[in-house]
Amino acid sequence: MSWIDRGLSWFWGRVARTTATPVEGLAIVRIGLGLFFLLMSAPYTFWVGLSPPTFFAPPRLSVMNLLSGFPSTAVMRASDTLSLVLCACMMLGVRARISTLLLLVVGVLQSNATMSYGKISHDGMQWALLGCMAFSGWGRELALVPDPPSKLDQPARALALLGVCLAFAMSAAGVHKASRWLDFDLSSGGFLAWFVRGYFIDNRHELLAPYVLSIPPLGLKLMDYTAVVFETGFALALLVGPRTWRVWLMLACVFHLVNTLTLNIPFLQNVLVYLAFVDFSALQSRLAKWWSKPIARGVFAATGAALVVAHLVLRRVGVGRWFFFVFDENDNTPFILRVSLVVWTVAFVVVLLDLRRRVVPHRIVTQPPSATDTDARTV
Amino acid sequence: MLFTRGQTLLIALALLIPESLHRWHKSLEPYPAVILPAGAGRIQIRHHRVRLNRPVFLGKRDGSWHELNVVKLMYPVGDYFTLIAKRDFGFPRSKHASPEDLADAAITKRWMQKRLADQGFETRKLRVEVEELTIQLPTGKVLGTRAKQKKTYVLD
Numbered sequence: 001m002s003w004i005d006r007g008l009s010w011f012w013g014r015v016a017r018t019t020a021t022p023v024e025g026l027a028i029v030r031i032g033l034g035l036f037f038l039l040m041s042a043p044y045t046f047w048v049g050l051s052p053p054t055f056f057a058p059p060r061l062s063v064m065n066l067l068s069g070f071p072s073t074a075v076m077r078a079s080d081t082l083s084l085v086l087c088a089c090m091m092l093g094v095r096a097r098i099s100t101l102l103l104l105v106v107g108v109l110q111s112n113a114t115m116s117y118g119k120i121s122h123d124g125m126q127w128a129l130l131g132c133m134a135f136s137g138w139g140r141e142l143a144l145v146p147d148p149p150s151k152l153d154q155p156a157r158a159l160a161l162l163g164v165c166l167a168f169a170m171s172a173a174g175v176h177k178a179s180r181w182l183d184f185d186l187s188s189g190g191f192l193a194w195f196v197r198g199y200f201i202d203n204r205h206e207l208l209a210p211y212v213l214s215i216p217p218l219g220l221k222l223m224d225y226t227a228v229v230f231e232t233g234f235a236l237a238l239l240v241g242p243r244t245w246r247v248w249l250m251l252a253c254v255f256h257l258v259n260t261l262t263l264n265i266p267f268l269q270n271v272l273v274y275l276a277f278v279d280f281s282a283l284q285s286r287l288a289k290w291w292s293k294p295i296a297r298g299v300f301a302a303t304g305a306a307l308v309v310a311h312l313v314l315r316r317v318g319v320g321r322w323f324f325f326v327f328d329e330n331d332n333t334p335f336i337l338r339v340s341l342v343v344w345t346v347a348f349v350v351v352l353l354d355l356r357r358r359v360v361p362h363r364i365v366t367q368p369p370s371a372t373d374t375d376a377r378t379v
Numbered sequence: 380m381l382f383t384r385g386q387t388l389l390i391a392l393a394l395l396i397p398e399s400l401h402r403w404h405k406s407l408e409p410y411p412a413v414i415l416p417a418g419a420g421r422i423q424i425r426h427h428r429v430r431l432n433r434p435v436f437l438g439k440r441d442g443s444w445h446e447l448n449v450v451k452l453m454y455p456v457g458d459y460f461t462l463i464a465k466r467d468f469g470f471p472r473s474k475h476a477s478p479e480d481l482a483d484a485a486i487t488k489r490w491m492q493k494r495l496a497d498q499g500f501e502t503r504k505l506r507v508e509v510e511e512l513t514i515q516l517p518t519g520k521v522l523g524t525r526a527k528q529k530k531t532y533v534l535d
Binding site: 005015016047052057062108111114127157173177180183192194202210 | 380381382384387390394398400402406407408409410411412413414415416417418419420421422423424425429431433434450454455456457458459461462463465466468469470480483484486487490491512514516517518519521
C-alpha cells in the first residue's frame, strides 16, 4: 500500500467515523426535507418567464447559455408543478431514489433559470444534499413505495461525501474571509460591511438589526474573528470526530440564528444539511409501529397530496408563493424571519440532543426500587 | 476505504475547480457548484463614520424626480435589480445594435413603462443614481448624501 493509499484510507476512515449515522433515521431526514420544500422553499419559478428579454444574463458556465433567452412562463409553470410533485414523492417515499434524482435535475435547471440575472445565490449545498441522499438508502423506511434493496445504497459513503462537501464549502468561505478580515485593524469591519449594506440598502431593519450599531468596534471585530474561526474550523471538526462535528453543527445553527437576528439573512436552505447528521433512528422506530397501520399511511399520503394541491390551487387563483403557500420576501420579510428563528432554534435543540446522546449513550438505572414503588405495586 | 484513489481525485476536482474559478474571477463561477457565500468585503470606519454607495431608482412626477419603489418596479424579479441596473437593464450599449436587440429593448422599455405608470410616475424616463451615504457610528444617522453617478434612461 503506497503512502497515498495510506493517507486516503486514514482520511476517509476519519470522515466515515465522524459522519456515521444510522440509515433508518435518514427516512426522517427525507420526510423533513420534503416538508421543508413544500412549506418553506416551494419550487416557485414561473416569474422567470415574465422577465423582459434584456435582463437575461446567465453565468458563463451555466446550461442556460444553451438558450437564447428566458424559458417561457408555460415551461416554468410546468417545471414548478413537476418539482412540487417530485417533492411530495420524495417525502412520501414513492421510489425515493429516482424521485430525489429527478428533483435534483429539475431543481438545478430551475435554479439555473432564476440565476440568469447576473447573480448566483449559493444554494449548492442543497443540491449536494439531494445528490448524496439519493444513494443513502433513505427511501427504504417509512415509504409508501419503498426502494428495493440495491448496491447503490451506501449510507456511509453518502454521508461522508456530504460531510466533505459541507466542510469544504464552509472552510473555503472561511479562508476567503480570513484573508481579508484578520487584520487587527479596528477601523475596518467585515461583519459591519454585511450589516450596513443590508440595513441601509436592502432595508433589513427587523429583529435585533436596529441595535447592531451599538456594538463597540472591538465587539464587531470579535464577530469577524469568530466567523472566520467557526467557518474554517469545519474542516478540522470533520477530522477530529463525531462529537466535535456535532458541536460544529450546533454552532452552525447558532451562527444562522445570529445572522437572522442581526443581518436578517435566514439562509434556511442549510438546515436539513446539518440535520442529515443527526441520529433519528429512535424516532423512526417509534413511527414504524404507527406506520404498520394502513390508516396512518393513508393520512401520510393524503397530507403529501394536499400540500401539492394547495400550492397548485393557490397559484391558479394568483396568490400562491413559495413560503407557507402565500408568502414571499417581497412583502412578508418579518414573518419569514420569525419563522426562520423558530426553525434554527429547533435545529439547534435537535443537534444538541443528538450530541447529548453521543456523550452519554446509555442511561443506566442502578438504584433498587424504593419503598414507595413497592407500596404502589402492592396496592 | 470509502472511495478509491480515482474517485477521491474526482471529488477533489469537483470541489476545487469551481471554487478556484470563483476566487479567480467572479464571472467564471460555474453553476451549480458546492460554494457557500463568503462575502469577504470590508468597510472602513474613519472618524466614527462609514461611507456606502446606494443605488437609487427615480421616476418623474409633476416635473421633478422622486425615489420609486424598486421592488415594485422590478416585481417579480426579486433582489437582482442592482445588478440588472449596473448592466443598463440589458439595453444595447452600441449604436450599431442588431434589430433583434433593439426589439428586445423595446419590450423591456414597455415592461418598465407599465410599472412606472402603476406607481403614478411619468413613463418617459427612468433615472438611476448612485449616491454615497455618510453614516455616523454608532447612531446610524445619515449625515449626508452625495450623488456619484447619474444615468437617465429614455423609455419611449
